[in-house]
Amino acid sequence: MDINGGEAVLPESLPDWDYQTDLSLARSIVVDMDAIRIATGLPPSSGVAISIVWAATGSNLRAAAFRAEVFGEGLQKVALAAELRGSDLGGVLSLETVLTLATSDVAVSSWAPKHAGSLLWSDRVEVRLQGDAAQFPVAIVDFSSTNYPVDAGWFLEVGGSLDAATMGSLLLVVNEANTAVCAAFKNAASPSQTDMAVMSAVYSDVARTLIEHALCNLDFEESVEYQDGSIGETLQSLIGMRFHGRTVEELRNTRNNSPSLFSAELQAAVSVFSGIGDT
Numbered sequence: 001m002d003i004n005g006g007e008a009v010l011p012e013s014l015p016d017w018d019y020q021t022d023l024s025l026a027r028s029i030v031v032d033m034d035a036i037r038i039a040t041g042l043p044p045s046s047g048v049a050i051s052i053v054w055a056a057t058g059s060n061l062r063a064a065a066f067r068a069e070v071f072g073e074g075l076q077k078v079a080l081a082a083e084l085r086g087s088d089l090g091g092v093l094s095l096e097t098v099l100t101l102a103t104s105d106v107a108v109s110s111w112a113p114k115h116a117g118s119l120l121w122s123d124r125v126e127v128r129l130q131g132d133a134a135q136f137p138v139a140i141v142d143f144s145s146t147n148y149p150v151d152a153g154w155f156l157e158v159g160g161s162l163d164a165a166t167m168g169s170l171l172l173v174v175n176e177a178n179t180a181v182c183a184a185f186k187n188a189a190s191p192s193q194t195d196m197a198v199m200s201a202v203y204s205d206v207a208r209t210l211i212e213h214a215l216c217n218l219d220f221e222e223s224v225e226y227q228d229g230s231i232g233e234t235l236q237s238l239i240g241m242r243f244h245g246r247t248v249e250e251l252r253n254t255r256n257n258s259p260s261l262f263s264a265e266l267q268a269a270v271s272v273f274s275g276i277g278d279t
Contacts, residue, residue, distance in 0.1 A: 010095075013128040023084040025052070025065075027097065031076045036099075040120060041112035047071035047102035048120060052082045056129075057091035057165070057229025069102045087137055089129055090167040091229030096124040137167070140182060143175040153181040154202055156209045162220060162232030169231040172206065197273060204270035210238055211266060215252050222248050242269040 029050060036048060049069050055062035065082035099121040101113045148155045153175055160169035174181055184191065184198035191199065214220045214235040226232030243251060255262040
């Protein structure tokens with residue numbers, strides 16, 4: 001796996017991943033053609049196809065990322081590679097390596113696979129894409145052509161049901177007229193102290209908006225089991241991380257009865273400007 005120019009073995013999770021981070025994946029497979037034919041009854045003329053299929057719970061997207069056909073005899077080494085766009089991902093990323101019959105052949109033995117695409121072998125790995133970084137799309141637009149306040153730096157759109165995919169429910173809209181905010185996003189890979197302060201303000205405000213959204217939705221509860229990669233699960237994870245040990249009912253009561261206190265608690269929970277200026 002290649003991420004931000006560095007190679008690494010695919011881990012169980014990528015806590016620092018964000019939507020701007022593309023993934024370059026590589027794998028080497030040795031296909032024993034003789035053993036496959038003995039096990040399946042396929043004739044020497046048959047070939048197999050090896051593919052990579054990915055799916056992401058955060059975006060509800062699924063697609064093939066690689067396919068190669070293999071013919072011949074003996075051991076055949078295949079180098080697999082896939083380039084996945086970060087904007088298509090989120091949640092749990094599933095990577096399945098699949099070996100199938102390459103072409104149809106009705107003349108094979110009655111018990112042998114006949115149709116192209118017949119599954120011969122597969123394996124699957126998963127990696128959780130998570131962390132404090134924004135895990136949803138960002139769009140830079142001119143606020144003067146929208147209904148957003150023209151002097152605002154950003155706006156978080158939140159929509160969809162609690163079971164909808166997080167990647168399809170959230171959009172962070174950045175005002176292109178705000179040079180400081182735009183520069184911070186463009187310099188995210190190597191930020192200055194100013195960029196770090198701006199991004200801290202953005203991320204803490206995003207967390208605040210999401211928590212407020214959860215508490216305003218009376219259907220949202222910590223006891224409900226939401227779908228993996230859904231906005232409901234994302235909100236549960238966020239509140240559990242930022243308000244560990246506090247119930248949703250308790251947070252709602254504080255917000256309704258002591259809004260100023262709750263505002264300060266939110267500020268502390270999202271750690272605004274944490275680490276800025278440290279040496």
